[in-house]
Amino acid sequence: MKIEQIYTGCLAQGAYYIESEGEVAVIDPLREVTPYIERAAKDGATIKYVFETHFHADFVSGHLDLSQKTGAPIIYGPNAKTGFDAHIATDGEEFPLGKVKFKVLHTPGHTMESTCYLLIDENGQEKALFSGDTLFIGDVGRPDLAQKSDLTINDLAGHLYDSLRNKVMTLPDDVVVYPAHGAGSACGKNMSKETTDLLGNQKKFNYALRANMTKEEFIAEVTNGLAKPPQYFPQNVKMNKEGYESIDVVMERGAQALSAAAFEAAANETGAVILDTRGAQVFNKGFIPNSINIGLKGDFAPWVGALVPDVKQEILLVTEVGQEEEAILRLARVGYDNVIGYLEGGIETWVASGQEVDTITSITPDELADKMAEEKVLVIDVRRPSEFSAEHIDGAKSLPLDYISELMAEFPKDQTMYIHCAGGYRSMIASSILKSRGYDNLIDIAGGFAAISKSGRFTLTDYVCPSTLKKS
Numbered sequence: 390m391k392i393e394q395i396y397t398g399c400l401a402q403g404a405y406y407i408e409s410e411g412e413v414a415v416i417d418p419l420r421e422v423t424p425y426i427e428r429a430a431k432d433g434a435t436i437k438y439v440f441e442t443h444f445h446a447d448f449v450s451g452h453l454d455l456s457q458k459t460g461a462p463i464i465y466g467p468n469a470k471t472g473f474d475a476h477i478a479t480d481g482e483e484f485p486l487g488k489v490k491f492k493v494l495h496t497p498g499h500t501m502e503s504t505c506y507l508l509i510d511e512n513g514q515e516k517a518l519f520s521g522d523t524l525f526i527g528d529v530g531r532p533d534l535a536q537k538s539d540l541t542i543n544d545l546a547g548h549l550y551d552s553l554r555n556k557v558m559t560l561p562d563d564v565v566v567y568p569a570h571g572a573g574s575a576c577g578k579n580m581s582k583e584t585t586d587l588l589g590n591q592k593k594f595n596y597a598l599r600a601n602m603t604k605e606e607f608i609a610e611v612t613n614g615l616a617k618p619p620q621y622f623p624q625n626v627k628m629n630k631e632g633y634e635s636i637d638v639v640m641e642r643g644a645q646a647l648s649a650a651a652f653e654a655a656a657n658e659t660g661a662v663i664l665d666t667r668g669a670q671v672f673n674k675g676f677i678p679n680s681i682n683i684g685l686k687g688d689f690a691p692w693v694g695a696l697v698p699d700v701k702q703e704i705l706l707v708t709e710v711g712q713e714e715e716a717i718l719r720l721a722r723v724g725y726d727n728v729i730g731y732l733e734g735g736i737e738t739w740v741a742s743g744q745e746v747d748t749i750t751s752i753t754p755d756e757l758a759d760k761m762a763e764e765k766v767l768v769i770d771v772r773r774p775s776e777f778s779a780e781h782i783d784g785a786k787s788l789p790l791d792y793i794s795e796l797m798a799e800f801p802k803d804q805t806m807y808i809h810c811a812g813g814y815r816s817m818i819a820s821s822i823l824k825s826r827g828y829d830n831l832i833d834i835a836g837g838f839a840a841i842s843k844s845g846r847f848t849l850t851d852y853v854c855p856s857t858l859k860k861s
Contacts, residue, residue: 390489390510392517394567395419396584399689400448400722401573403584405519407508409487414438415461416506416519417569418451420636420722425455436461438484440491442521442569443503444469444629446534446622447691449724452629454636466504467495472631478504489516494556496523498549499530501540505557507564517565518588523549524557525568527581529597531615534622546608558598562589575619575691616773617791621694625724628700634726636718643706643717643728649742652705652732661703661729664693666716667736669817670835673749677732677739680707682821685716687814690723695791696822700724706731707739749820751833757807758846767801769808771819772838776811782841783848790815793822802828809834809841 393406397419405416406428413429413436429436436459439452443466453473456463463475464484471477478484480495488511496505499522508517522530532545564587571584592598597611647655656663663680665672666689672682683692685708697704706728708716713731720728732738740746752760760766768785770777777787788796790810800806800823808823810816813836820833834841841847 390487392508392567394584395424396571397722398573399687399719400691401571401580402448403567403569403571405567407486407489408432408434409489411435412437412487414440414484414486414491415455416440417442417445417521418455420449420451420454421718422451422455422458422636425451426458429459435459437486438491439463440506440519441465441469441475441629442505442519442523443500444535444626445522445569446618446626447570447575447694448722449625449628449633451636453632457635466493466502468497469502470630483509494518496520496549496552496556498532498545498547498552499523500535501545501548503530503552507560515561515564517567518557518560519567520557521569523552524566524591524595525570525580526566526583526586526591527595529553529595529611531618532611533615534618534626542612543608546611547604549611550604550607553598557588558592560588562587562592564588566591573688575616575622619691619695620698621700621723624700625694628724633724636721639721639726639728640714640717642726643720643730644714645730646713646733647705647730648733649739649744652730652739653744655730656705659703659705659729661705662697663705663707664716665707665736665821666712667707667709669813669833670751672817672821673751673833675736675740675746675748676821677707677736678745678747679825680821681825682817684814684817685709685712685719689716690719692815692818693720693725694723696793696818697725698794701727703727703729705729707736708732710735747824749817749824749831749833751835752807753835754841754844755846757834757841758844760807761847767804767806769800769806770838771808771810771815776838778853780842780852781838781850783850790819793819797826800828802830805830805832807832807834810837812837812839 390409395404404418407414411434413434439455439461452463478493482493484491490509492507494505506519510516533542572580572582665680665682666685717728770785771790808816
């Protein structure tokens with residue numbers, strides 16, 4: 390038997406490939422399924438099951454394509470209602486795989502269909518728990534993403550408490566926990582950077598698994614400080630539940646190489662968002678007017694999901710040459726299937742054609758400090774509220790990127806804004822969005838708060854450990 394965790398850092402997501410005696414189960418696959426199929430072929434194995442732990446909100450699973458291409462059935466736990474053929478398992482149902490088997494543990498709470506899959510080896514020993522979003526390393530799944538008219542967030546948290554106590558914590562301490570996500574995912578608030586652990590360790594160190602914790606205490610702690618979920622979450626749930634286009638169709642549609650003239654025409658005719666995925670300090674030196682910068686080398690897909698409200702929005706891409714396919718794929722992972730083409734040859738093609746370009750000024754922290762020594766300036770911090778509360782430039786204004794659309798009126802058009810984040814990634818996103826909406830008086834601080842702190846030239850607020858703050 391072999392267990393392989395296939396971890397995707399930009400989504401903080403773990404898919405799983407389990408093989409025994411030439412039979413394979415894939416759990417919570419990513420949208421692109423060819424790697425699983427190729428891996429099984431290399432092993433001389435057959436994919437027998439596609440297990441889904443729940444209807445994912447933060448990414449579009451590859452369950453449909455993988456099932457259609459291999460013939461393997463899609464397995465969900467109790468309460469799941471799908472718009473496609475799937476096997477809805479009963480609590481306790483077992484699925485043989487070579488010499489091992491999976492046992493269904495229905496664990497409602499994160500969502501009502503949430504299910505863990507317990508791996509039992511050939512000797513009948515309980516070896517591993519594929520816990521989905523029920524149990525993370527250091528945290529548990531947030532209970533506010535699947536509320537219905539008859540279920541409150543407290544109701545769901547109560548179900549989660551019961552699931553953990555009655556189904557998970559009764560398992561042996563040496564069971565290995567394999568969760569669906571790690572640190573950086575918006576599906577929890579206190580996840581560890583570790584992506585696996587022994588259940589016994591989690592019983593000791595995970596705040597939500599304290600042995601003497603009452604249900605009331607659990608509900609209070611699990612529901613405290615939950616940040617607003619990204620806007621694309623319910624749209625991804627809908628796609629995972631009802632179905633979607635094949636990734637092959639999505640990739641073919643997006644891979645349309647456009648000349649500068651064709652790119653401009655497409656933008657004018659469709660109202661597509663122009664998404665520039667180059668690095669911040671490359672983008673700022675020259676970009677297509679009204680384009681938005683979200684760098685591919687960062688939390689690309691989650692930020693697109695947070696800032697582009699409609700997954701059906703048509704998108705035109707500007708990328709570094711050779712990164713077009715990666716950008717299309719990473720957008721599809723979170724349901725943005727309507728890329729209609731990319732600028733062939735990148736920004737150089739646009740410049741060579743004589744088209745207009747825009748720029749954003751970036752300065753160093755030292756240059757900002759010199760400016761602040763001469764006059765009063767407006768510093769805008771676009772980090773999350775918890776980051777700002779932990780430590781910030783004295784006098785800076787907090788306008789988090791996560792809420793930029795709601796806060797647009799707070800950005801002054803008649804005053805120069807000096808914008809920073811933690812490292813320079815988010816501040817350029819914010820600056821590009823502001824530019825596209827007619828804000829011209831803005832300057833980006835390269836290197837963000839990390840460089841600001843390192844410079845030693847600013848008056849900062851007293852540091853407060855983030856772990857003591859309410860998460861946001």
